[in-house]
Amino acid sequence: MAQDRIRNFSIIAHIDHGKSTLADRILELTHAVSSREMREQVLDSMELERERGITIKAQAVRVEWKGHQLNLIDTPGHVDFTYEVSRSLQACEGALLVVDAAQGTQAQTLANAYLAIENDLEIVPVVNKIDLPQADPDAAAVEIADLIGDSPDHVLRISAKTGQGVEDVLDAVVERVPAPAGDAEAPGRALIFDSSYDQYRGVVAFVRVVDGSFSTREPLRAMALGTRFEAEELGFFTPTRRPSRTLEAGEVGYVITGLKDVSRLRVGDTLTSETRPAAEPLPGYKDVKPMVFAGLFPTDSDDYPELRDALEKLKLNDAALFYEPETSQALGFGFRCGFLGLLHMEIVRERLEREFDLDLLVTAPNVAYRVKPPHGDWIEVHTPADMPNELEEVEEPYIKASIIVPKEFVGAVMEMNNDRRGRFDHLEYLSEQRVHLTYELPLAEIVLDYYDQLKSRTRGYASFDYDVIGFRPGKLVRVDVLVGGESVDALSLIIHRDSAYDRGRALVERLQKEIPRQQFDVAIQAAIGARVIARETVKARRKDVLAKCYGGDITRKRKLLEQQKAGKKRMKQVGMVEVPQEAFLAVLNLEGEKK
Amino acid sequence: MTRHLYVHLPFCAHRCGYCDFVTVVGRSGQHGAYVDALLRELALERELLAPELETVFLGGGTPTFTEPSALERLLCALPPAGELSIEANPETVTQELARALRRLGVNRVSLGVQSFRPHLLSALERVAQPDTVRRAFYHLRDAGFDNISFDLIYGIPGQSPSDLEADLGDALELGPEHLSCYELEAKPGTRFTHAHGDELVRQADAMETYFEIVVERLTSAGYRWYETANFCRTPDGADRPDLRARHNLAYWFGRDYLGLGIGAVSTVDGRRWRNTPRLPAYVTSLAGGLRPERELEPLSLDVRRRERVMLGLRLDEPLRVEGLGDVLDAAALDRLQRLGLVDRSGPTLALTRRGRMLGGGVTADLLA
Numbered sequence: 001m002a003q004d005r006i007r008n009f010s011i012i013a014h015i016d017h018g019k020s021t022l023a024d025r026i027l028e029l030t031h032a033v034s035s036r037e038m039r040e041q042v043l044d045s046m047e048l049e050r051e052r053g054i055t056i057k058a059q060a061v062r063v064e065w066k067g068h069q070l071n072l073i074d075t076p077g078h079v080d081f082t083y084e085v086s087r088s089l090q091a092c093e094g095a096l097l098v099v100d101a102a103q104g105t106q107a108q109t110l111a112n113a114y115l116a117i118e119n120d121l122e123i124v125p126v127v128n129k130i131d132l133p134q135a136d137p138d139a140a141a142v143e144i145a146d147l148i149g150d151s152p153d154h155v156l157r158i159s160a161k162t163g164q165g166v167e168d169v170l171d172a173v174v175e176r177v178p179a180p181a182g183d184a185e186a187p188g189r190a191l192i193f194d195s196s197y198d199q200y201r202g203v204v205a206f207v208r209v210v211d212g213s214f215s216t217r218e219p220l221r222a223m224a225l226g227t228r229f230e231a232e233e234l235g236f237f238t239p240t241r242r243p244s245r246t247l248e249a250g251e252v253g254y255v256i257t258g259l260k261d262v263s264r265l266r267v268g269d270t271l272t273s274e275t276r277p278a279a280e281p282l283p284g285y286k287d288v289k290p291m292v293f294a295g296l297f298p299t300d301s302d303d304y305p306e307l308r309d310a311l312e313k314l315k316l317n318d319a320a321l322f323y324e325p326e327t328s329q330a331l332g333f334g335f336r337c338g339f340l341g342l343l344h345m346e347i348v349r350e351r352l353e354r355e356f357d358l359d360l361l362v363t364a365p366n367v368a369y370r371v372k373p374p375h376g377d378w379i380e381v382h383t384p385a386d387m388p389n390e391l392e393e394v395e396e397p398y399i400k401a402s403i404i405v406p407k408e409f410v411g412a413v414m415e416m417n418n419d420r421r422g423r424f425d426h427l428e429y430l431s432e433q434r435v436h437l438t439y440e441l442p443l444a445e446i447v448l449d450y451y452d453q454l455k456s457r458t459r460g461y462a463s464f465d466y467d468v469i470g471f472r473p474g475k476l477v478r479v480d481v482l483v484g485g486e487s488v489d490a491l492s493l494i495i496h497r498d499s500a501y502d503r504g505r506a507l508v509e510r511l512q513k514e515i516p517r518q519q520f521d522v523a524i525q526a527a528i529g530a531r532v533i534a535r536e537t538v539k540a541r542r543k544d545v546l547a548k549c550y551g552g553d554i555t556r557k558r559k560l561l562e563q564q565k566a567g568k569k570r571m572k573q574v575g576m577v578e579v580p581q582e583a584f585l586a587v588l589n590l591e592g593e594k595k
Numbered sequence: 596m597t598r599h600l601y602v603h604l605p606f607c608a609h610r611c612g613y614c615d616f617v618t619v620v621g622r623s624g625q626h627g628a629y630v631d632a633l634l635r636e637l638a639l640e641r642e643l644l645a646p647e648l649e650t651v652f653l654g655g656g657t658p659t660f661t662e663p664s665a666l667e668r669l670l671c672a673l674p675p676a677g678e679l680s681i682e683a684n685p686e687t688v689t690q691e692l693a694r695a696l697r698r699l700g701v702n703r704v705s706l707g708v709q710s711f712r713p714h715l716l717s718a719l720e721r722v723a724q725p726d727t728v729r730r731a732f733y734h735l736r737d738a739g740f741d742n743i744s745f746d747l748i749y750g751i752p753g754q755s756p757s758d759l760e761a762d763l764g765d766a767l768e769l770g771p772e773h774l775s776c777y778e779l780e781a782k783p784g785t786r787f788t789h790a791h792g793d794e795l796v797r798q799a800d801a802m803e804t805y806f807e808i809v810v811e812r813l814t815s816a817g818y819r820w821y822e823t824a825n826f827c828r829t830p831d832g833a834d835r836p837d838l839r840a841r842h843n844l845a846y847w848f849g850r851d852y853l854g855l856g857i858g859a860v861s862t863v864d865g866r867r868w869r870n871t872p873r874l875p876a877y878v879t880s881l882a883g884g885l886r887p888e889r890e891l892e893p894l895s896l897d898v899r900r901r902e903r904v905m906l907g908l909r910l911d912e913p914l915r916v917e918g919l920g921d922v923l924d925a926a927a928l929d930r931l932q933r934l935g936l937v938d939r940s941g942p943t944l945a946l947t948r949r950g951r952m953l954g955g956g957v958t959a960d961l962l963a
Contacts, residue, residue: 519931519936519957520934541803541956542804542806542807543802543803543806543807543952543953544952544953544954544956545806545823545824545952545953545955546823547777547780547823547824548775548777548823549823549846549847549905549909550843551601551846551854551862552854552858552859552860552869553860554860554862554867554902554905554906555860555867557905558901558905561905561955561959561962564956565959565960565962568956568959568960576930
């Protein structure tokens with residue numbers, strides 16, 4: 001189709017502001033999906049997405065509207081997935097910025113709006129849920145107009161739920177979003193903005209054609225990695241895959257590559273024709289750097305190869321996921337994985353468990369640290385075990401937290417941020433009732449339970465987003481946990497010096513309760529280097545006998561002994577101490593639960 | 596040839612809540628028929644037994660509850676043995692019974708005392724009162740028994756460490772030759788466990804203290820702690836009789852034994868079998884001249900060696916490691932030696948005192 005008849009756009013919104021419902025209505029209205037096929041959140045095809053009501057993976061679907069081809073590229077709403085949003089936005093010329101008429105602008109509304117502005121997108125502001133009794137569309141329209149520097153009259157007012165105003169949204173997309181402006185005659189260039197893996201057909205790339213055109217069976221090349229392959233099939237989503245002979249400049253669709261090795265294609269790379277290659281690739285994405293790390297171990301060590309394969313597959317769908325093998329004496333073979341944030345971590349874990357049927361053990365998350373040993377260069381450390389004992393300098397990642405709350409909660413939020421080593425940055429009234437606060441905080445302070453705490457201290461009213469703003473020096477120490485004098489690698493943690501004692505104490509006390517009594521006294525210690533900061537003892541057992549044994553029950557007693565033996569074999573060995581895996585789990589859980 | 600015989604007499608006046616032995620309550624008309632069946636089984640297995648036995652043990656149930664003429668018929672028919680032991684409940688031990696047992700050749704009585712505290716006896720649903728126990732003991736002494744054993748139980752709902760001290764004191768005052776002290780094993784899902792749930796948990800926490808009290812108190816009173824749960828007097832004097840339970844020692848030394856009666860287990864020539872626990876089936880088969888229905892368990896050499904270690908380490912005598920093949924884990928042995936739980940000296944292996952207190956886990960560790 002001619003480019004002036006094409007519109008590529010995304011919907012961006014804070015979580016639960018109605019992005020997926022609006023996408024559903026658009027599909028219905030354009031007959032892309034019959035009402036019989038209609039089920040809620042058609043675009044959210046992952047089971048997990050529908051269940052949690054969030055969008056994780058970008059999806060692209062082509063619809064027809066009044067003689068135009070509209071490509072709707074869905075985006076996730078959560079802060080952890082900013083990189084997915086920015087990938088989607090680079091494939092678009094416009095974005096619908098959706099705000100809940102009752103809740104107004106929220107933290108992710110801001111973050112997403114700024115992203116769209118950075119990407120030079122035409123923003124079409126939409127106030128949704130105007131049918132709700134507590135809706136205040138005028139106030140929401142003023143807020144959103146303020147935010148993007150537009151007039152409140154220009155803001156569309158709709159109810160995606162009832163369908164009211166959705167046609168106007170489609171008209172506005174056609175009228176306000178610019179047509180793509182690539183060179184249809186130039187050598188082909190297509191941006192890979194996402195990918196997935198089809199077990200029969202290999203890697204499927206989701207692309208936005210910028211210049212030229214591509215056709216089936218054409219030999220192609222991924223410019224950054226140099227990977228060559230033939231386009232087995234081209235097509236677009238309706239939302240199911242529909243093959244097409246060609247993809248033209250301005251169009252959005254998919255390419256089935258036939259590549260079986262997921263590492264040979266990278267999201268952000270540019271596809272071009274092998275026979276008539278482009279000179280320059282398209283500007284790629286900023287490389288996303290994982291900031292939160294945790295160890296993932298199969299509960300059953302036999303599942304290690306399955307976990308490795310699963311991570312490899314997930315990585316294809318999830319460019320931000322990082323992993324490298326890790327061995328822990330306590331937990332066996334696994335992987336140290338890097339995530340963008342906690343939700344990302346949770347999503348990866350759940351996908352591994354559901355889609356790959358794995359039982360996983362996840363260690364307490366920590367952030368990335370930059371460390372300078374006394375006589376060496378700066379290194380980045382992803383796991384406490386790698387943290388050198390002697391440190392000259394340590395730096396930890398800082399974030400700028402953006403929090404929007406009703407004004408009565410400002411005090412509570414400030415107190416909480418101060419407790420977490422936060423530095424106040426800025427306060428601004430968005431309206432008479434609502435305040436936008438910004439704080440600078442160590443990322444480590446938010447990886448555990450920050451968001452839950454924030455929600456509970458503001459009775460659920462606060463919204464939150466953050467940006468990593470770089471590394472800063474911190475007074476950090478490594479706390480080791482020793483069982484019977486042996487350090488348990490999986491339980492080491494890096495922590496601010498002021499919290500080391502309390503956390504060490506809590507860890508040691510918990511572990512003391514979880515480690516069964518042995519044939520000898522077992523010291524449980526928390527230590528910074530050689531200095532012990534907390535100690536408990538698991539007293540030796542004083543009796544461990546089979547009460548009686550005579551001719552009639554020798555067989556049964558022998559079997560009891562064999563069971564006892566098998567039980568001992570299942571234990572993890574820390575030096576001479578037998579520790580049940582559950583003990584580690586309980587302690588790691590504690591790490592996840594409390595500060 | 597098997598030199599040890601066990602005979603099971605399952606009848607009881609009443610089934611105590613905690614009991615998990617094969618017992619039969621009531622059916623007093625069947626005692627005679629059951630003894631007939633026992634004697635038929637004995638005849639069928641006679642060729643397994645040596646002409647002269649070292650030990651015969653009559654266990655139950657309550658052997659002394661068996662109808663007297665039936666019991667007498669049985670005792671008369673059994674092959675002669677150096678030690679002839681019988682289990683007795685205190686309330687069944689009258690002067691007549693004590694004399695009759697003695698007359699019929701019984702030379703050792705194991706008295707089911709369990710406790711001397713009325714509230715604990717009632718928690719165990721025992722019929723006897725403390726005085727019944729004492730009376731039974733004196734009847735036995737009067738009849739000439741110079742080898743009497745008490746069974747005591749600890750960890751009873753409502754028990755305290757001082758209750759246990761008092762029980763041990765009362766037992767020592769009577770001065771039996773032998774004591775067996777067991778922790779109460781409440782089986783999950785039983786009426787008893789259901790009735791005493793939380794209290795049993797509290798008692799379980801106290802078990803190690805109880806065990807220490809038992810070992811400490813009896814050994815300091817001069818008793819030999821010769822097996823995990825068994826103690827005997829070590830008299831001075833010229834003949835210095837060995838007062839250990841010889842029949843039970845046979846189990847712990849891994850000797851062969853023949854068991855007669857319902858639920859009875861035999862281990863002969865590397866085979867183990869258990870008779871049906873069902874009284875009617877047992878009686879019917881034998882009335883027809885057939886062996887009762889049995890559950891068979893072949894014992895491999897490896898299993899026999901493991902049992903040898905498991906049983907042998909319960910004793911205070913060193914275990915000879917010769918012939919045990921590769922069932923011992925050398926690394927575990929080293930570790931346990933370093934922990935002071937095991938003594939390895941030349942061809943033998945023995946547990947230290949603390950090693951014996953932890954004997955279950957130590958044995959599990961030692962077995963490869």
